[in-house]
Amino acid sequence: MFQSKLFTKSKKESPADELSRNAQLLIRAGYIYKEMAGAYAYLPLGLRVISKIKSIISEEMDAIGGQEILMTALQRKELWEVTDRWNDENVDVWFKSELKGGQKVGLGWSHEEPVSEMMKQYIHSYKDLPLYVYQFQTKFRNELRSKSGILRGREFVMKDMYSYCKDADQHNVFYKSVIDAYINVFNRVGLSDYVYITSASGGAFTEFSHEFQAISEAGEDTIYVDKSKKVAVNDEVYNEKTLKDLGLNEKDLEKVTSIEVGNIFDFGKMKSEQLGLSFTKEDGNSEYVHLGSYGIGVTRLMGTIVELFNDEKGIIWPDSVAPFKVHLIGLNLDNADVLKKVNDAYDKFQKAGIEVLFDDREMSAGGKFADSDLIGVPYRVVVSAKTGDKVEVKRRGESESALVSLDNLISDIK
Amino acid sequence: MFQSKLFTKSKKESPADELSRNAQLLIRAGYIYKEMAGAYAYLPLGLRVISKIKSIISEEMDAIGGQEILMTALQRKELWEVTDRWNDENVDVWFKSELKGGQKVGLGWSHEEPVSEMMKQYIHSYKDLPLYVYQFQTKFRNELRSKSGILRGREFVMKDMYSYCKDADQHNVFYKSVIDAYINVFNRVGLSDYVYITSASGGAFTEFSHEFQAISEAGEDTIYVDKSKKVAVNDEVYNEKTLKDLGLNEKDLEKVTSIEVGNIFDFGKMKSEQLGLSFTKEDGNSEYVHLGSYGIGVTRLMGTIVELFNDEKGIIWPDSVAPFKVHLIGLNLDNADVLKKVNDAYDKFQKAGIEVLFDDREMSAGGKFADSDLIGVPYRVVVSAKTGDKVEVKRRGESESALVSLDNLISDIK
Numbered sequence: 001m002f003q004s005k006l007f008t009k010s011k012k013e014s015p016a017d018e019l020s021r022n023a024q025l026l027i028r029a030g031y032i033y034k035e036m037a038g039a040y041a042y043l044p045l046g047l048r049v050i051s052k053i054k055s056i057i058s059e060e061m062d063a064i065g066g067q068e069i070l071m072t073a074l075q076r077k078e079l080w081e082v083t084d085r086w087n088d089e090n091v092d093v094w095f096k097s098e099l100k101g102g103q104k105v106g107l108g109w110s111h112e113e114p115v116s117e118m119m120k121q122y123i124h125s126y127k128d129l130p131l132y133v134y135q136f137q138t139k140f141r142n143e144l145r146s147k148s149g150i151l152r153g154r155e156f157v158m159k160d161m162y163s164y165c166k167d168a169d170q171h172n173v174f175y176k177s178v179i180d181a182y183i184n185v186f187n188r189v190g191l192s193d194y195v196y197i198t199s200a201s202g203g204a205f206t207e208f209s210h211e212f213q214a215i216s217e218a219g220e221d222t223i224y225v226d227k228s229k230k231v232a233v234n235d236e237v238y239n240e241k242t243l244k245d246l247g248l249n250e251k252d253l254e255k256v257t258s259i260e261v262g263n264i265f266d267f268g269k270m271k272s273e274q275l276g277l278s279f280t281k282e283d284g285n286s287e288y289v290h291l292g293s294y295g296i297g298v299t300r301l302m303g304t305i306v307e308l309f310n311d312e313k314g315i316i317w318p319d320s321v322a323p324f325k326v327h328l329i330g331l332n333l334d335n336a337d338v339l340k341k342v343n344d345a346y347d348k349f350q351k352a353g354i355e356v357l358f359d360d361r362e363m364s365a366g367g368k369f370a371d372s373d374l375i376g377v378p379y380r381v382v383v384s385a386k387t388g389d390k391v392e393v394k395r396r397g398e399s400e401s402a403l404v405s406l407d408n409l410i411s412d413i414k
Numbered sequence: 415m416f417q418s419k420l421f422t423k424s425k426k427e428s429p430a431d432e433l434s435r436n437a438q439l440l441i442r443a444g445y446i447y448k449e450m451a452g453a454y455a456y457l458p459l460g461l462r463v464i465s466k467i468k469s470i471i472s473e474e475m476d477a478i479g480g481q482e483i484l485m486t487a488l489q490r491k492e493l494w495e496v497t498d499r500w501n502d503e504n505v506d507v508w509f510k511s512e513l514k515g516g517q518k519v520g521l522g523w524s525h526e527e528p529v530s531e532m533m534k535q536y537i538h539s540y541k542d543l544p545l546y547v548y549q550f551q552t553k554f555r556n557e558l559r560s561k562s563g564i565l566r567g568r569e570f571v572m573k574d575m576y577s578y579c580k581d582a583d584q585h586n587v588f589y590k591s592v593i594d595a596y597i598n599v600f601n602r603v604g605l606s607d608y609v610y611i612t613s614a615s616g617g618a619f620t621e622f623s624h625e626f627q628a629i630s631e632a633g634e635d636t637i638y639v640d641k642s643k644k645v646a647v648n649d650e651v652y653n654e655k656t657l658k659d660l661g662l663n664e665k666d667l668e669k670v671t672s673i674e675v676g677n678i679f680d681f682g683k684m685k686s687e688q689l690g691l692s693f694t695k696e697d698g699n700s701e702y703v704h705l706g707s708y709g710i711g712v713t714r715l716m717g718t719i720v721e722l723f724n725d726e727k728g729i730i731w732p733d734s735v736a737p738f739k740v741h742l743i744g745l746n747l748d749n750a751d752v753l754k755k756v757n758d759a760y761d762k763f764q765k766a767g768i769e770v771l772f773d774d775r776e777m778s779a780g781g782k783f784a785d786s787d788l789i790g791v792p793y794r795v796v797v798s799a800k801t802g803d804k805v806e807v808k809r810r811g812e813s814e815s816a817l818v819s820l821d822n823l824i825s826d827i828k
Contacts, residue, residue, distance in 0.1 A: 041485045067419075070461055071455045074554070096511060099556060143514070155487060
């Protein structure tokens, strides 16, 4: 992509009311635009990152048998009353509105109820189970405060998955496969050193649920991490009994602040009972379906990556989620020889299938380098009057650059 | 994909309150699920069709220089008051809600205002123009009635594009390129014989806007079509002056019912003046930006295709938007030889990159054929004890089948 065609431009300043590091950098670099506190638009660079993250998640969900769907944001009051989650006293994040006819509707902040209600049409027999569906959907949560950029949105993109199983044993097998899939996701987006599977409150049905917490000062959670065992305990269930149950030792634990990037939850048969979602067992008797619920905040994950990978100059994207692999920078473009070389380099990257942002703008070298550092593409490749038959390559986040042949660089990157 | 793994199952009946042909078929075949009137969930088969349509639209929008973004559904009252489109008397399709702090918000039914407001950050000089952005977004429209299935939704997916130009000349060049791109889209999704570019009311700024109308009894519009000239006039502007202006003759026109599948609109400088979106011209003076707005209802387009391509047995998808290219049906699967053959065929289709739905279920031949006709995949390929070394292929919508070699079929389809 030609940077001269990109409508966004980098900014020296982010909005005065924007306090979070992730949104400050993403706004300045042109990834997002703040519509209101907690609601951000995604611009071309930002959508590319979202798309990379979604692809990684999709691959991992498909690999464990997930089928993609897309439920509606509009929710019927009557359905959520059945499970007693319509009342503002029980769920305090609803956005509510009403149809022209006066019927009350809400905007989905989660989707256990509508997906389970729908499954009454498709689940009849044990032969229909297990069954796993997921979606990428815009969720709406009417948060009282929203000051963490894209870490906590009033409107945000979430991957939520729901599993329907015939019993606890069948559920537990899938639950474990989701843990593995989630670990793969967080590893693949570059967070392997930061994310810990964390035991947290299990609510009404199970002793513990599991969260995936990324250690970051920008977070809102407090966890106790055992770094050698790669596990953690959420502050909310941190006590002697929990440590004993989990086989953890207080002296091995470190108290840290963290961001919840994923959670998985065992609903048992509770919700199916409430909604009347049952099936016929092998023995002909009727039984309620066992429900599990699994979430990853896609936009929150993007914000977490920015919080963890940046320096004073800008963002440092992991390769797997960067909007482009290469930032090609042409200098001395009034020199016809250089212009030809940099255009040739652009074509070669394109032909090799390497995503490249080409800074073809009329601007000082210093301005281009500053923008490049802010945007944070993994490889900065400079073609100028000084680079001769080679190109100058520098990894974002490293200080040393090197003169290399373009062909060698391309085969290295591929 | 193995049909035995697909959680949806075909139904003999659609909901009693579902009056539209498109939703009846799509629900029965397992493409969509009705959450409430005008709000449908998209199931695995349905999402595949949506994804095909979106890819076609994206390619055409990218080809004319469109840059993809994603604005927010949540809208600020204050912004829409500036253009006098917040008031329910002026815009009667708002869903409104409020933030915890009491500030009123609405759900976006269109996005001229927020995109233009955002552009104040990015458009300063004539050098920044022209500029085109588009998005695929869930729109919310609080329709009084919603009885047309996915043709008119309270919640639906729309591709909307906005152009920003320095003057009418620059605008007109792009406007014409959008007409061509839209024609490409409608041709590519299989509607070339049905869609007519239609002159309609231009509102405050221009004499005419342009709609793309697909002839169908399921529509809500009335147009007058000149089939030889491939143009039409909307009933709302059908009069002597219009015919004269457009060089049309009453005797060449046929009055038909139609579905509006796309529209393009010239806002002139009106909205930019209201919002204060201006730029510095070549001569140093300030001028307001010329805005154009262009929409295609993605889910409505899917519904239109179903309305136009179906028979008493089910849907007949055009190849370009079908969820799969091939519906492979295995019969006599208790015969190990047949089972091996059909599994081999599945592998061969997969390896050839041909999307295939494999009916591997234990079910009668009649049941499988009925499901296949309902789902409407273009090629039905049967492997049974009778097909020997060949496979039986039938195009959906045709009655004749033929025994052919699998390799020949694969090379034909590719």
